[in-house]
Amino acid sequence: MGKRGMMVVMALLMVCLTSNLIQKGDAIWLSLPAKSGTKCVSEEIQNNVVVLSDYVVVSEDHSYIPTISVKVTSPYGNNLHHNENVTHGQFAFTTNEAGNYLACFWADGHNQGGGDVSVNLDWRTGIAAKDWESVARKEKIEGVELELRKLEGAVEAIHENLLYLKSREAEMRTVSEKTNARVAWFSILSLGVCITVSALQLWYLKRFFQKKKLI
Amino acid sequence: METWSVRCAFIVTMVLLSITRAAVGIRFVIDREECFSHNVQYEGDTLHVSFVVIKAEGLWHYGDDGVDLVIKGPAGEQIHDFRDKTSEKHEFVVHAKGLYRFCFTNKSPYHETIDFDVHVGHFAYYDQHAKDEHFTPLLEQIAKLEEALYNIQFEQHWLEAQTDRQAIVNDGMSQRAIHKAMIESVALIGASVLQVYLLQRLFERKLGTSRV
Numbered sequence: 001m002g003k004r005g006m007m008v009v010m011a012l013l014m015v016c017l018t019s020n021l022i023q024k025g026d027a028i029w030l031s032l033p034a035k036s037g038t039k040c041v042s043e044e045i046q047n048n049v050v051v052l053s054d055y056v057v058v059s060e061d062h063s064y065i066p067t068i069s070v071k072v073t074s075p076y077g078n079n080l081h082h083n084e085n086v087t088h089g090q091f092a093f094t095t096n097e098a099g100n101y102l103a104c105f106w107a108d109g110h111n112q113g114g115g116d117v118s119v120n121l122d123w124r125t126g127i128a129a130k131d132w133e134s135v136a137r138k139e140k141i142e143g144v145e146l147e148l149r150k151l152e153g154a155v156e157a158i159h160e161n162l163l164y165l166k167s168r169e170a171e172m173r174t175v176s177e178k179t180n181a182r183v184a185w186f187s188i189l190s191l192g193v194c195i196t197v198s199a200l201q202l203w204y205l206k207r208f209f210q211k212k213k214l215i
Numbered sequence: 216m217e218t219w220s221v222r223c224a225f226i227v228t229m230v231l232l233s234i235t236r237a238a239v240g241i242r243f244v245i246d247r248e249e250c251f252s253h254n255v256q257y258e259g260d261t262l263h264v265s266f267v268v269i270k271a272e273g274l275w276h277y278g279d280d281g282v283d284l285v286i287k288g289p290a291g292e293q294i295h296d297f298r299d300k301t302s303e304k305h306e307f308v309v310h311a312k313g314l315y316r317f318c319f320t321n322k323s324p325y326h327e328t329i330d331f332d333v334h335v336g337h338f339a340y341y342d343q344h345a346k347d348e349h350f351t352p353l354l355e356q357i358a359k360l361e362e363a364l365y366n367i368q369f370e371q372h373w374l375e376a377q378t379d380r381q382a383i384v385n386d387g388m389s390q391r392a393i394h395k396a397m398i399e400s401v402a403l404i405g406a407s408v409l410q411v412y413l414l415q416r417l418f419e420r421k422l423g424t425s426r427v
Contacts, residue, residue, distance in 0.1 A: 027239065027253075027254075028239045028241065028251050028252070028253055028333065029251060029252035029253065029254070029314070030251060031250055031252075039243070040243065040244065041241040041242065041243050042241070042242045042243070043240065043241060043242055044242070044375075044379070100242075118252070123239060123241060144353060144354065144357065147354070147357050147358075147361070148357065150361070151357065151360060151361055151364060154361070154364045154365070154368065155364060157368065158364065158367055158368060158371060161368075161371045161375070162371070164375075165371070165374060165375060165378060168375075168378050168382065169378065171382070172378070172381060172382055172385050175382075175385045175386060175389055176385055178389060179385065179388055179389040179392055182389065182392045182393060183392045186392060186393060186395075186396030187396065189396060189400065190396050190399045190400055190403070193399075193400040193403055193404065194403050197403055197404055197407040198407065200407070201407050201410065201411055204411055205411065205414060208415060208418070209418070212418065212422055214418070214422075
């Protein structure tokens with residue numbers, strides 16, 4: 001392989017690496033109101049899932065970039081990440097509890113101007129957060145094999161998700177059947193109460209009228 | 216030998232450049248209005264969007280009225296408009312690259328939790344294939360497969376959100392069945408006690424005036 005070939009390969013590899021960095025730019029933009037607002041996003045995450053996220057404040061005016069504060073909490077209230085007065089940052093954690101994870105952003109009070117602050121949030125969980133480059137480096141695979149490995153990971157994630165949906169559906173089915181039984185039994189109970197109460201009424205009024213010598 | 220390795224590196228690059236996955240699945244609480252933006256980098260991509268209203272924090276935790284969603288393109292043109300939907304899935308082909316805005320409007324007086332997902336499917340092989348006939352069909356098929364799998368993951372996320380909504384409705388229904396029976400029994404007992412008391416008072420008064 002000549003020198004020119006080497007250079008071409010190196011150039012292509014550089015393009016490759018930078019393009020993977022550009023890929024991470026696909027994310028969702030939130031807009032935080034300037035005064036009071038806290039914007040929170042949440043997601044239901046299972047146990048033992050890798051969560052990777054990074055956020056950047058976006059502003060058209062490059063001379064001044066407003067700062068924001070972030071707080072990420074777990075379902076049981078533990079603080080996972082807390083940052084104040086930053087323009088960008090990232091956090092990563094592996095979940096210990098299954099439940100609702102909350103990430104809250106708010107614009108700091110001492111920002112000049114009254115404009116809304118736009119935050120670019122890239123939130124990845126599970127298979128999307130996997131670092132394929134390090135897997136490729138560790139196991140020395142590339143090209144077709146790496147792509148097939150990625151596909152295998154995606155298919156496993158789909159399968160796990162499907163199993164989770166199946167268990168949720170089974171849970172809902174038991175709740176529905178319990179509700180069905182409950183509606184039946186409690187309606188009979190209501191009817192029973194109605195009949196008992198009217199019988200008691202009759203007996204009491206009869207006794208009352210007999211006492212007052214009307215019957 | 217040299218051209219083969221250069222070609223190989225080129226192919227690997229194209230593969231890695233062309234399989235772009237962008238998906239986001241978040242839940243948020245909406246008060247009146249909430250807007251999100253998403254950057255689409257390539258024209259001709261298919262943009263899939265879905266949303267499900269998980270729960271409405273109303274009086275009985277029941278909200279059948281949905282939310283409105285307006286999708287606007289980079290130049291501000293309206294792409295689609297959904298009115299009063301509790302759950303919806305939509306896809307369209309992106310004609311202009313840039314920032315797409317998704318604005319939700321909540322018409323009911325209560326807060327609602329919405330699960331929102333956006334997925335952009337990019338498939339670069341359509342233009343690449345025309346240029347290079349020596350392109351490996353294997354990689355092309357792998358890219359198609361990957362695209363299909365990401366679509367499945369998008370659908371699953373929507374299904375999961377729907378399941379969550381149904382779970383909340385089911386639990387609510389179960390609670391409500393018991394509450395209804397209890398309140399009904401208490402009301403019946405109360406009504407009959409009231410009846411007896413009123414009749415007693417009526418006859419005592421009547422007896423009192425007529426006997427004297």
